[in-house]
Amino acid sequence: MKNKKIIVTGGLGFIGSHLIESLYENNNTVIIDDQSTGHIQNIKDFNSSKIDINLDDITQINLENIFEGADYIFHMAAMTSVTQSVIDPIRCNDINITGTLKVLEAARKCEVKKVIFSSSAAVYGETESLPINENIPFNPLSPYAVSKITGELYCDIYSEIYGLPTVSLRYFNVFGPRQDPRSDYASVIPIFVDKIFKNETPVIYGDGEQTRDFVHVKKVVEANILSAKSHKTGVFNIGQGKNIPINQLLKIVQNVIGKDIKSRYEELRAGEIKHSLADISKAIAIGYIPKNGFREELEETIEWFKSKKSES
DSSP: OOSOEEEEETTTSHHHHHHHHHHTTTSEEEEEOOSSSOOGGGGTTSOGGGEEEEOSOTTTSOHHHHHTTOSEEEEOOSOOOHHHHHHOHHHHIIIIIIHHHHHHHHHHHTTOSEEEEEEEGGGGOSOSOSSBOTTSOOOOOSHHHHHHHHHHHHHHHHHHHHOOOEEEEEEOEEEOTTOOTTSTTOOHHHHHHHHHHTTOOOEEETTSOOEEOEEEHHHHHHHHHHHHHSSOOEEEEESOSOOEEHHHHHHHHHHHHTOOOOOEEEOOOTTOOSOOOBOOHHHHTTTOOOOOOHHHHHHHHHHHHHHHHHHO
């Protein structure tokens, strides 16, 4: 993708900063981020003269002024914490639903080519049907999940009624460099890595036989770019299409780091699903074909955390 005007809401965040990294050299890139969970540190190694940064709240800023002449909007700004959404559902609604609606309305008025919305596998909740395909009924277990469902539905409505092309990407368990282990959105991978580096006991909730579909952030970035380029609209699962038990994951992390620290098991947390596995056959139709390489991606991620530890 070259010579396009691209807006990334939440562009200072974990996934958003990786998307910016892939696009900013050859495009006119614009970030909107209020730094509630994103960090300017995430783009410190980029040539910031090529990036227009707006440190503001999407619910407050005049989006039409920014979206004028834009080709693509990647809407990633959100309250990503399930826990926080339970504590403050009104704020979750304001950011994730009203914020998304304002993005869509400004995109419609500015005749943007396409909006790519970051959704979540949280919309499925607990399901016994594996792998999980996009036709499985919603089963939200939190205000966060409800907000993502609503965002998807608004995207569909704007495509149907107003002719604004939209795509909603349901991310599974994303991991990679720059993920904050202290974040409520963090996958178990950075949490395990952080604990083991500190010689602290990693905690496993439940029996550890629950499975997750882990997908590297670079593959999520690729899915976003493919979605923008494709003529297709609608909802797509974005995962690896393979899952792994948490017990096995911990053993791999320990092996890569070279430390064998005994884990502690605690009671399964409320709302925790047992198994997760994405059916990615629909995403394959837009060219998304994630190659195997989990071990190498994990090693790269751990190396990044190691380098950050040595800097501190």
